[in-house]
Structures are given as C-alpha cells and as structure tokens.
Amino acid sequence: MSDDEREEKELDLTSPEVVTKYKSAAEIVNKALQLVVKECKPKTKIVDICEKGDAFIRDDTSELQEGDMVKIDMGCHIDGFIAVVAHTHVVQEGPVNDRKADVIAAANTAAEVALRLVRPGKKNKDVTDAIQKVAAAYDCKIVEGVLSHQLKQFVIDGNKVILSVSNPDTRVDDAEFEENEVYAVDIVASTGEGKPKLLDEKQTTIYKRAVDKNYHLKMKTSRFIFSEINQKFPILPFTARALEEKRARLGLVECVNHDLLQPYPVLHEKPGDYVAHIKFTVLLMPNGSDRITLHPLQELQPTKTIDDPEIKGWLALGTKTKKKGGGKKKKGKKNEGDKADAEPMDASKTDAAAS
Secondary structure, rough: OOOOOOOOOOOOOOOHHHHHHHHHHHHHHHHHHHHHHHHOOOOHHHHHHHHHHHHHHHHHHOOOOOOOOOEEEEEEEEEEEEEEEEEEEEEOOOOOHHHHHHHHHHHHHHHHHHHHOOOOEEHHHHHHHHHHHHHOOOEOOOOHHHHHEEEOOOOEEEEEEEEOOOOOOEEEOOOOOOOEEEEEEEEEEEOOOOOOOEHHHHOOOOOEEEEOOOOOOOOOHHHHHHHHHEEEEEEEEEEHHHHOOHHHHHHHHHHOOOOOOEEEEEEEOOOOOOEEEEEEEEEEEEEEEEOOOOOOOOOOOOOOOOOHHHHHHHHHHOOOOOOOOOOOOOOOOEEEEEEEHHHHOOOOOHHOOOO
C-alpha cells in the first residue's frame, strides 16, 4: 500500500459517531462559557479567567462519566515470559443491567467455556465454534478479527491461533492444544454487528516492532524514534507514552507507513452498541488448565440466561485433571483450592460470578 493510499479519510457528518462528538464537545464548551462569564468580575485578571476555562475543559474531557464502559487491557513479562489480561468495568454503583450486562455476561461466559476447551487434545476450531454459540445465547456477537495466540518466551503472537469468528477472509491453520503450552485467550463481544471500524488512526497509542521488516527512514525524527524503540521495545508491544521524544507522533507515522511497526488500533462499534472485553492467560499444566490472570466482575443482571444444554455441559467441565494411580492418600485436611477447581461450574451463576 502506498503512502497516498494510507492518508486518513476525512470524517464528516455522514458518520453518527462524528455527530455525537460534535455535540459532546458543544455541551462541554457551553458549560465552560457559562463558568467563564460568571468569573468576569471587576479587577479579575484575564489570565486567571482563561485558566479556569481551560481547567474546566480539561477536567470534563479527561474524566470518566457515570455509565461509561471501560475496557482495560494490559500485560507484563518477566524475562520474556508473558502474562496478559483484559477486563470490562462499568462506571457505576450497584449491579449492571440491561444490554450492558448482557454483553459482559456473554464475554465472561464465553471466556469460561474457552477455559474449559483450551486443553490438551482439543482443537482451536472447537473454541471458535463454542464462543460464538455462547454469545448468541445472550443475543450478542463475538467481534471479528480478534485472535487468541499461543505464548512463548518473548513471543506474544505464537503460531497456534484461535479465531474469534471463522469466515472466508480470515483463516488459520488447524491446531491441537498440547500439555505445557501457554495461551492468551482473547474474547470480545458486542451487542452490535461485531464488525467495529477504525475511525481515527490518531487514537492508536499501542504498537509493536515488526521484526521481519526493514526500511531506511527519511525523517530524522523517525530515525530517532525507531532507534529508541529498537533499544527499549525490540519485540513486545509498547505505548507511545513511554517514548521520550516529544515529537513521537510524527516519527511513528512514517514507521507505520513503511510497516516497521504494527499498530494496535482503537476500533468503534456503531453508537448505541456496547462492547465487552475479557482476556486471560492460561497454562496447560499436567494437572489441568491454570488460569493465572483474572479480576472479579461487578454484579450483573442480564436479560438473558443460559438454557442451552451444550453450553451448560461445557461450563460443567472441570479445569483440573483427575490424578491417576492407586497410591495411598495422605491423611489430613483436604486442599480446598484443588476441591474448588475440581467441582463443575454452576452455569446459572456465570452471569454475575467471577471466573
């Protein structure tokens, strides 16, 4: 793709998202004007008035609002061994209900099913089909284009891949899960079509070095930025906030345009639709699947419940493998953690309970 083809498309009022942003900005600036007018008093310094107006706009555009759905996605590595997690939280007190609850329950229940199917002997296709069925039970859809990858040391996108949605445009090799493998299972559900769009490339702040690509950058700023990236973040994803160069944005654009960096874009569903994101890291240990990243969900009151016997059957599967052999049992108290893992999950409680 040429540089000209990569130029940003002009956004106009044909996009409902653009109209919403205009009106949101207008509401904020109208309130700021009201505040500034009240501050216009005798002997008041103009600069003080301006600073109050600026502060009001900064606060109103940077803080979360009641009812906002926040998607949190992060990761960490120790010597290249990676743990990732994603969570969805609604900014409100009390239980989450209606369609927001539906989509979070869909993503969470799909994650619980995936946890029980990402196990030695199972196939990646089994997981793809199952999570779509779970989402449909909540009248939601799994978002297209999301991939779950095998993790290895310093590798966040291993060769074994789980598709979120199978279609003719996106294919991956069939794969079977094996003992001692590690996976990042990534579930994104939507109340909409499940086909989010990129509206503004400038919203992208996360990138990853494309290690198999090389190009002689023309701009001095780009070369400086690329050198810093190669020194600090040669393999794994990073945020542009971590770069020292203040003109990072300009340099990043040239790097992306020549495929030196892989962007992680911010995608948008249609206004009025809700999206939930759940991601976890799972270790396929000899004694079963060990989910090592998670956070409890808020209380959910979805409009749908799980009645499908196949989904209930998946949820009833344990995540630990029963020990074989007739060795003597040790006396003493039972290990409560092992007991809890061995018990099948109560499908009727997956909507509100943490995994």
